[in-house]
Amino acid sequence: MKNIITLSLILLSLFGYSQKKHKRADEFFDKMWYIEAAKEYEAAIEKGDKSKEVLQKAGDAYYFNTNMEEAHKWYDVLLSEYPDNVEAEYLFRYAHTFQGIDDNRSAKKWMKKFSQKANNQDPRAQKYSQEKISIEDVLDLEPQFTLKNLEINSEFSDFGPMYFKDQLVYSSAVDTSNYHTRNYHWNEQPFLNMLLGEINPAQTDVKFLEEFSRELNTRYHEATLAFSPDEKTIYFTRNNFNGDLGRDDEGINHLKLYSAKIVEGGEKIEWTDVQELPFNSDEYSVGHPTVSKNGKKLYFVSDMPGSIGGTDIFVVDILGDNNYSQPKNLGPNINTYGREMFPYITDNALYFASDGHLGLGGLDVFESKYEYSFDTPVNLGAPLNSNLDDFGYIVDENTNKGYVCSNRKSGKGDDDIYSFERTPIEVCDQTITGVVSNATTKGFISGAKLTLLSENGEILEETQSQSGGKFSFNYEVDCNTPYEIKTEKTGYKPSTTPAITNKKSGETNVPVTLSTVNKLIVEEDGVLKIKIGIIYFDLDKSFIRNDAASELNKVVLLMKEYPDMVIKVESHTDSRGNNDYNAQLSDRRAKSTRKYIISQEIEANRIESAIGYGESQLINECADDTPCSEARHQLNRRSEFIIIKM
Template sequence: MKIKLSNIFISFLTIVAFSGYAQKATVKKATYDYNNFSYVKTSDILLDVANKGFKSVDLFQKLGNSFYFNNKMEEAAKWYGELMNLDEVKLENNLDPEYYYRYAQALKSIENYDESDKWMQKFSEVAKDDIRVRNFEATPNYLKLIDLQSEDIEIINLPFNSALSDFGTTLHDNEFIFASSRGNGKNYKWNDQPFLELYSIEKQDDDTFENLKKFNENVNTKYHESSVAFSPDGKTMYFTRNNFFKKRLKRDENGVNRLQLYSANKAADNSWENIKPVHFNSESYSVAHPTINAKGDKLIFASDMPGTIGLSDLYSVDINSDGTLGTPINLGPSINTEAQETFPFLNEKGDLYYSSNGYSGLGGLDIYTIQDFENKLSSNGTYTVKNVGKPINSPNDDFAYYEDLKVSQGYFSSNREGGKGDDDIYWFKFPDCVQKLTGKAFDKKTNQLLAGSHVVLLDKTGTVVAEQTVGDDANYNFDNLNCDSQYLVRASKETYETSEIRVSTGSNRKEQIVLDSPLTQNEVRIAVGTNLWDAFGLNPIYFDLDKSNIRPDAEIELQKIVAVLDKYPTMEIDVRSHTDSRATASYNNSLSSRRNKSTINYLIKVGKINADRLTGKGYGESELLNKCSDGVPCTEEEHQLNRRSDFIITKM
């Protein structure tokens, strides 16, 4: 049923009369219904004509379209197939390319992907400049890519779905607001179901739902309402409605009533008032399906206004501080295609989700995401569009995605097989957010793979999470890294310096990080009395002025010291800590002793090094590395070189 809210952007050409005198009256009636979007009636009438053996380009186009725009894809594929088999189509090769695309989409929806790809290839040959062609040719292995994005999650058909159409989800004040064609209102010609109204149902703490009711009598009318979005403070609402305002229904020059966006303000009694259309509505095009960002200063919506690339595009418009709206901006060909982009949703992190049938997907409308969309929009960054995969996407239409990150739950709508009605609302819970890290250990100079290297994964506290000794392929693999976390990858091998690389995971589930570990061969002989700086190419650890705590950069170097001591279990070291020349000698002796203590404590408590292997002393300002003694003017960088701890090998 959501087809009326997304595909209503499409306008149709005048129907050419069929051949066959006996069928003229029947076809005339079908033509009238078709031009008035009464596709259920149209398909019944035209089926009767086709079943009597009549064939024509127009007949099969209209039959295919009647089923296609009512989401009956198996029947659409059948009649588009009949269209493609007509001799005049094969010989003249002048069919509108859109029919090849629709046929390919219909075939996808019945999971005939090989045949669909064949007709997409035909579409590519006759519509070379189409963005959908670019997307198809860029992802020949799209089914494998979708499988990689797919997740093992359970989706649940919500109990309040009806036998008709229910879709579009928004949570507001613990109420779940959605559109439904249940009820006894006037039927809509497109699919012979009642017009949509907004409903609300209370979401309970145990994730059950109670107290279903119509949303608000000021908002609902006898025509369509759907797709609600609220400002962060909950005081302003945007929603989709037919062009019906102040009890007047307006149509364009072709007699089509378009969709429009309206705003409303919350009254003191929690009802909605001051309902008015947004300033960029028009009788000539549709505007629909709003979503608002977490800051409340950006609204994304779908429209076929002038400048639209396809049947409907996504647009962005600023919400000014006084509540007025700016000028809409098309989000461009990196997102929009010649097909449909619709039902956008922005989550709290600024990730964008939307539905499209312009990319290589599973069939019908698939849900796609662009991570970090808001930042990329403001910085003119590059968008990476990803299909969210199964089971959220299916061969049918999947749309109206919504998620609540606070409870790790999400919702979407679909007309997939097994539902209760035409469109149903589904619920799912996010799986744990984990990522995978892979890489190779190799010689930095020769690129030789280093079999037998030992690779350790540590978390930000220095705790070992996992470790592996690599085989002949030198590959290491770590699964189940937490999202939004910091790790250290430490690789070591005899006669090589230890390699340590810090890595941060993002917020995307199932992301795979590739991080190789280049190792440099030791060139300095390890001997008693050698400073570990020299023996292993390590850096000193430095301290802030008048401080003895371990800085984050010093922690990295201390982890390298730990790695050396783990690699050489009989090695013992003397930790020697120093200050710069500022302050008195007595004070600096005390300060260096505190630095020495914090350094050794880190090695023992975090690095798990036996205390018997460590000695240490603070030397104050007695062993400066440069000219910066008392009274000598020096830069802060020069003083910094003296505020350090050294590590001297005392036993091997």
Template sequence: MKTFKLYILCAVLITGNLCFSQSKKADILYENRAYVEAAEIYAQLPKTTANLEKLGDCYYYNSEFDNAYNAYKQVYNLKDKTKPSDGFYFKYFDVLKGTKNYEEADEVSTLHLNNSINTKKFKSLLKQIIPYEYELESLTNEVGGSNFSVGIYGDKIVFASTKNLKNPNYKWNGKPYLDLYEATVSTGKTMALDSIEPFNKAINTVKQHESNAVFTKDGKTMYFCRNHKKRIDLDSTKVAVVSIFKAELVGDEWTNVSPVPFSSDTYSTMHPALNDDETKLYFSSDMPNTLGSFDIFYVDILGDNSFGEPVNLGENINTIRREQFPFIAKDSTLYFASNGKPGFGGLDLFSSSVSDNAHLDALNLGESINSEKDDFAFVVVDSLNTGYLSSNKSGVDNIYTFKRIETNRNYYIEGFVTDKVTGDILPNTTVTLYDKDGNPVAEQLVGEDGKYKLSTKPNQKYSLEGFQPKYIPQVEFFDTNDKGNIEFNIELEIESYKDAEEIVMDDEEGNTYIELENIYFDFSKWDIKPQAAKTLDVLVALLKKYPRMEIQLGAHTDSRSSHEFNMDLSEKRARATLEYMVENNISRARLTSKGFGETKPIVPCGDNCTETEFSINRRCEFIILK
């Protein structure tokens, strides 16, 4: 019995030592990004949080999302409550989308990523606003290996591929290193690649990756990606650094192959793209001070092999995740791939138009082009309606051609008009939509429900005004950028003049008037005296403060003369007041003058008034009409 117990103890110790040894070996492989070999070992180890997460990572980083899902789901459901890594929940969220488990993905995002998402609603809304539907056709199914990222090179294309089986295998994914290839694209019932050849021995290397070539229009300069031979240590992990290289065609030879000066040995620059006039080079990088793991930047091309400083495209484009594979179309629209913006899984393709030299919020290109897997490397050819993209939706990277068909999009702005102070609905308010130059493009008089709805166009700058008589017009500025909204809601809360100004109030008859010191005229005179001018200057300032305010200038007399005389005198006094306002740069169109004679006394004392009562009735009033 003792011998048997000793045997069991030895077996446990041997097994434990073996597990420890295997775990250490797997961790070393994992740290060196040899994910295929590491996964084989992690799959045999005890199902702890750490082992399962690293197993899922090995699959995740090689886009094997079904296997990654099985591993990550176990981590998520483990009862031992061991905390996974900080990045686990995003990876799990990404895998859930990549396997079309959108409801679970929404839950993980809401609970663990502080980002409430409703994918079902997002998909429905996106269908209404995407500018194009895309028809796709695979171009590289028969080529073999992994193929992606097209560059236009004269009448040929240049792309990256692992089709060279003679190349050594890359430990990350167990596949050959990437090389650049050139080919012609034949057209017919189906499109295909002809005359596929390795690009150039001066560019392709044996134990390094080359990819993402872009060429100047004259074909004499190219930019491409190549990884460094030596990895760097980053947080105890070996990281491969990728740099953009530049090469020049001299005669028939590619020469002067060297990294661009803004590349580095400590961070990556990749995925070069030229704008149409070749004055800017766009790229993706994880250089210091990026917003996320990879951001999109550009540098100015200054000539003489010099470049400007990298400029980050900012939050309209970049997120805390990955933004990569930029492409600039002829119309300056930026296309790029991101896994940090709302999408369908993995990298999705987005576009961003330019307004006032700035990129607007990006728009997901929709389900006809984006899948639950990685969709990237979008390139538009000259027609702007055909081009190429890359995707691993079939399980391996392939190049697709696309044709895009314009869709009908109906944008609109809507909301309610309410009183800013009381919150009451304000019927009969005029809501006017202005373009960026201030020209009115639409107008609506709201009904009893106080609701307005006006048609707009995408990627436009607008202002919206709510105008109600006796209220201060409110103006709101907005732009219909393609960030996933078709309806823009703006609640117009407008404030009445009487709430904004102490000297404005209502009388018993429902009139809104401006209460100022009385204006005194000499007996039977209508000229504006200096004291009256001081009072009217307050009114001038108020009208300048509110450019849409319109008023009625009403003059009243006492009852000591005939009706005809008093009406004529009051008309003259009202007109004199109006002319003073005009002389002080108040538009005549905003002013109305009216004489009332003695018909509207404040003190109805007839002919038995005291001097004080006569003076009270002899007055000017300022009624707000609009």
């Protein structure tokens, strides 16, 4: 990616410097003659000049020319010589060179160092902190693309494809005319022109046909174009050229957008009425257009004032007669402190290249789904993206076939165009289900309130556990994604359970456990109770014995610990004896129990009721005339302390 593709000429003013002793090298660098500049800086280093500025420029000359091996070498020397005195930007570039040489482990390490040093001074710091997504996550993305290198590619730069009728227009440095007699000193290749290719029926290859337009091609760069939906208007990128190259006050020739109209009725396609778009400037670059499918919006790339990073994506409304609204930056969800480039808009999504979002190295292709606003961009992963520059993505979403550009080493030359077929990953939806149980008794808990939370704490849905402790959320969650389940129920400690969904569509089962707030509190058949030892009474008596008082004191202490607790007291007998007598005896015992608890400074209104049920609520089969042991009869002689609220 060594031509006007980077659209980042502004970097020269951001990171440039001037020293008289390296005047020749600096002049080459300022003109973007990076090959010549690199030779001059390396010569200075060989003579012993290892100043920070010279090492930075040596690395930059290769970095801007996408020679990551040589850039890595000089950045490595830079950081060895000046470990504590290098701007965060150079840690960022150094990390990228590791990706360029396929050392992702080191890239991850240096990205974190960049993030730490940049801190809040650079919006990329959070994106590259790798706290939420890491290089490994991008590397682990399921492959969606099959790529094929095209016949039209050459040893030079071929890129910027765009559909035109049933053909493909693209940009190339291949010499197809008689005025490519000079080379562009950035990379010692001929200047770019727009060419026309024939797409084969399978859309897998393209054959060169002819120069696209002699009216539009000049002696300098023309590249990256877009058409109106009716294909009667073309928008294209060109050097600031009007008979001669225009330059700003620093001598930099920026890029501009131009439009032209098709000439109707001719045998050959011709273009006329070339106009410069009104938001161009001699002071910054504008280029890489794409037009919305309804023809109402033009998206483009620029480093104009208001840019967040090196280059940002902007949009204008197309008003007709070469009139446009004011450019609007797409904002920090799309644009970063790095470079966002080569946008391509469809009805469903915005595709673009970026080195500001976390990727595999250089520029990566990202997809931002669109309905009412642009979603968080998603890296499209390997093999579409590589450790070098990948960009210029266009697609026919009806066939999932399209074209992308890359300067990966497996290509024919510099930048190559590849056809691709995308096999979209099956939409992976999950539902979260589970069972709530007691952490101690393992019994199932119904009536618990469960709240499903996203990773950033957003409430997605609430539900309750049903019979058997079962619960399920209707909200369809993403696969292989972390969530949290917050669970609450009276008498239990609130719990938060992490839930990472499965990698394939279906259900993710998440067991949830709750612990009661105190070991004396238990749940039986969905009812919370205070479980203490047996309350013994003398035969036919209802007064509280000392041994009974020691057990009841446990209830008193618990109620003092939880001042909002309200209970009811229920007393029961076994089946032996007269029914009416048992009912009266148990009722006297219940009320005696209540009186004792109140005597220990517990408010009377905190005991909702104290009722005896005699033998009417046996908990086993030991009814009248049924032979049972004393131990089994004892199970029915019980006092229960039921928690109404806490």
